[in-house]
Amino acid sequence: MDTERKIAYFTMEIGLEAALPTYSGGLGVLAGDTIRSAADMKVPMVAVTLLHRKGYFFQQLDPSGWQTEEPVKWSVDDFMRAESQKTSVQIEDRKIWIQAWRYEVKGISGYTVPVYFLDTDLSDNAEQDRTLSHYLYGGDQYYRLQQEIVLGMGGIRILQALGYQNIDRFHLNEGHAGLLTLALIDQKMEEYKVDSITPKVLDAVRKQCVFTTHTPVESGHDKFPMDMVRRALGNHAAWNMPEVFCCGGQLNMTYVALNLSHYINGVAKKHGEISRHMFAPYVIDAITNGVHVGTWVSKPFRDLYDHYFPGWREDNFSLRYALNIPAEQIWQAHLQAKMKLIEFVNRRYNTGMDFDIFTLGFARRAAGYKRADLLFHDLERLKSISKKAGAIQVVYSGKAHPKDQGGKELIQRIFQAQQQLKPQVKVIYISNYDMALARLIAAGVDVWLNTPKPPLEASGTSGMKAALNGVPSLSILDGWWIEGCIENVTGWAIGDDQLEEGQERHDARDAQALYQKLEEVVIPKFYNQRDRFLNIMLHAIALNGSFFNTQRMMQQYVLKAYFS
Numbered sequence: 001m002d003t004e005r006k007i008a009y010f011t012m013e014i015g016l017e018a019a020l021p022t023y024s025g026g027l028g029v030l031a032g033d034t035i036r037s038a039a040d041m042k043v044p045m046v047a048v049t050l051l052h053r054k055g056y057f058f059q060q061l062d063p064s065g066w067q068t069e070e071p072v073k074w075s076v077d078d079f080m081r082a083e084s085q086k087t088s089v090q091i092e093d094r095k096i097w098i099q100a101w102r103y104e105v106k107g108i109s110g111y112t113v114p115v116y117f118l119d120t121d122l123s124d125n126a127e128q129d130r131t132l133s134h135y136l137y138g139g140d141q142y143y144r145l146q147q148e149i150v151l152g153m154g155g156i157r158i159l160q161a162l163g164y165q166n167i168d169r170f171h172l173n174e175g176h177a178g179l180l181t182l183a184l185i186d187q188k189m190e191e192y193k194v195d196s197i198t199p200k201v202l203d204a205v206r207k208q209c210v211f212t213t214h215t216p217v218e219s220g221h222d223k224f225p226m227d228m229v230r231r232a233l234g235n236h237a238a239w240n241m242p243e244v245f246c247c248g249g250q251l252n253m254t255y256v257a258l259n260l261s262h263y264i265n266g267v268a269k270k271h272g273e274i275s276r277h278m279f280a281p282y283v284i285d286a287i288t289n290g291v292h293v294g295t296w297v298s299k300p301f302r303d304l305y306d307h308y309f310p311g312w313r314e315d316n317f318s319l320r321y322a323l324n325i326p327a328e329q330i331w332q333a334h335l336q337a338k339m340k341l342i343e344f345v346n347r348r349y350n351t352g353m354d355f356d357i358f359t360l361g362f363a364r365r366a367a368g369y370k371r372a373d374l375l376f377h378d379l380e381r382l383k384s385i386s387k388k389a390g391a392i393q394v395v396y397s398g399k400a401h402p403k404d405q406g407g408k409e410l411i412q413r414i415f416q417a418q419q420q421l422k423p424q425v426k427v428i429y430i431s432n433y434d435m436a437l438a439r440l441i442a443a444g445v446d447v448w449l450n451t452p453k454p455p456l457e458a459s460g461t462s463g464m465k466a467a468l469n470g471v472p473s474l475s476i477l478d479g480w481w482i483e484g485c486i487e488n489v490t491g492w493a494i495g496d497d498q499l500e501e502g503q504e505r506h507d508a509r510d511a512q513a514l515y516q517k518l519e520e521v522v523i524p525k526f527y528n529q530r531d532r533f534l535n536i537m538l539h540a541i542a543l544n545g546s547f548f549n550t551q552r553m554m555q556q557y558v559l560k561a562y563f564s
C-alpha cells in the first residue's frame, strides 16, 4: 500500500524516451517533462496513461513528400514491467480487463515517480477490446470513447487495485481523461451511501480534480454523441444532469472537466485569456508550460553549465548566471551542437549542408495552424534574401496526423519548395520526427523559427528547448513567446500582435514581416555582428532557460493546484 502518493496525473500520451512511442507531440512531451520534474522535486505523484502497443506511427515520406504510416514495432518488456493486479471496466455488456505496466521515472536524487501504462491486450478480453490499447489517436470516434473509458474509469480503479489509498488530487492533462470523474462520482455515492448524485458528491469530486486545457483548436476538444455514450456505458444517473455532463446531446469532455474541477488553467498567459473567453464564465488561471532542463540541454552545454554553475539540475534558476559564461565558450559549444546536426543530415540525406551557413530550424507536428510553409510564401524573395543578406539553409521535421489531409499536403509543399529553391537555399525535411530529433535539431540550428496563426498556439515548447541551448527564437507573437520575447535581447518577433480592430491575420502580411526581420535584422547579426548575436544567445539561456522550464512550472502547480 502506497500511502505517500497524493497526486495522480492522467494523460492520454506521454513522452518518456524517444524509443517509447507513446506520444505524438507537445502534449505528450510536456507530460513526460512534468513527470521528470516531479521526480526531481520529490513531488508525491503517480501518472496514468494508455499503453499504445503499436505506438503513434512510424513516418515514411516518399520522394514527393507524401506521408504514409506504419505501426511502430517495439517491445514493452524492454521498458517496463507488468503488475499482477488487474481491474476492469464495463463497456456495452462486456467486461474489459485492464492490466498495468509500471515504468519508473527517476529524479536527480533517486526519487522515482511511477507511470502506469494501461493495457487491454489480454487473452481474457474479446478481440476488439484487445485493440483498445494499440493506437494513440487512431481508430474512429467510438474507439476513442472506449479508450477514454479505459483511461479515465479504468485508471481510477487500477490505482486502487495497486494500493494507492491517499490520492487526493487528480490532474487531467487535457480532457481525454475526463471520465475519471464518473468513476469518482460512483465511489463517492457509495461512500456517502446515497443513490443519486447529490451536490455533496459533486463538491467532493470537484475538490479532487485539477484540469489543464491545452488548445483553443476546436478538434482538440473531444465530443461524443450521447447515443454513443449510452451505448457504451448504459444508463447512468450522470446523464440526467445535463448541466454537468451533456451539452446539446453531446458528452463534451472539456465541459465535463471544467464542471468538475476546482482549479483550471491554460498553458500560457495569453492562452488563459483565450480560454476564459471560450469558456466564460469559468474561472481559468494560467500556468505557462516549460521543458525539463536536464532532458533538453545538449552535451556541450551540459558541460558548460556543470563548469560554471554546478547544481543547475537541482536548481534551474542557476541558468540565470549564463550571463557570466564567456561568449566565446558559448559559441564553441553551439558549434559542437551544430556540427552534430549538420553531420547527421549530410550523412543521412547527402545534402551537402554547410557548417558555416546560417541555419533555421522548424520542427513540430505538421498541423495547418502552425504554417510550416509560411517561410516559402514568396520563394523569389527568400532567394534574394539569401543572396543579399547572407546564405540560408533550413532544417525541417514533423509528422502529420494520419487523417489530416491538409497536414500531409503541407509536408508536400515543403518538398516542392525544396526543389524550387535549389541550389541557392538548401532545405531538408528529416522524416519520423521524435524526441531524439527534437533534441538534435533544437540545439543544432542557429535560430528557431515558429510561425503559428494566432491565437492557436496555446503555448509551444520547442522554442524553450532551443533557448536552453542558446538558440534564439524568431517567432510570431503567440503562446509562450508573448512572454519570452524581448526584442533583440532574447530573440525576435515576427510582426506585432496588435492588429487593428477588424483587421484579419493574413499569411502574406506575416510572411512579409518574417522576410523583413530575417533580411534586415537576424541574418546581418549572424554574419556581421557576431558579438551582438552571441549576446542574444546568452540572454536566451539566462532569461528564458531559467524560467520556461518544468521545475518552475511544477512549483506553480504545487502552489496553486496540488496542495491548496
Ligand SMILES: *Cc1c(COP(=O)(O)O)cnc(C)c1O
Binding pocket: 024, 025, 026, 027, 029, 363, 364, 365, 433, 434, 435, 438, 439, 459, 460, 461, 462, 463, 465
Ligand atoms: C517539444 C516537442 C514538440 C512540441 O513542439 P512545439 O513546437 O511546441 O509544437 C513536438 N514533438 C516533439 C517530438 C517534441 O519533442
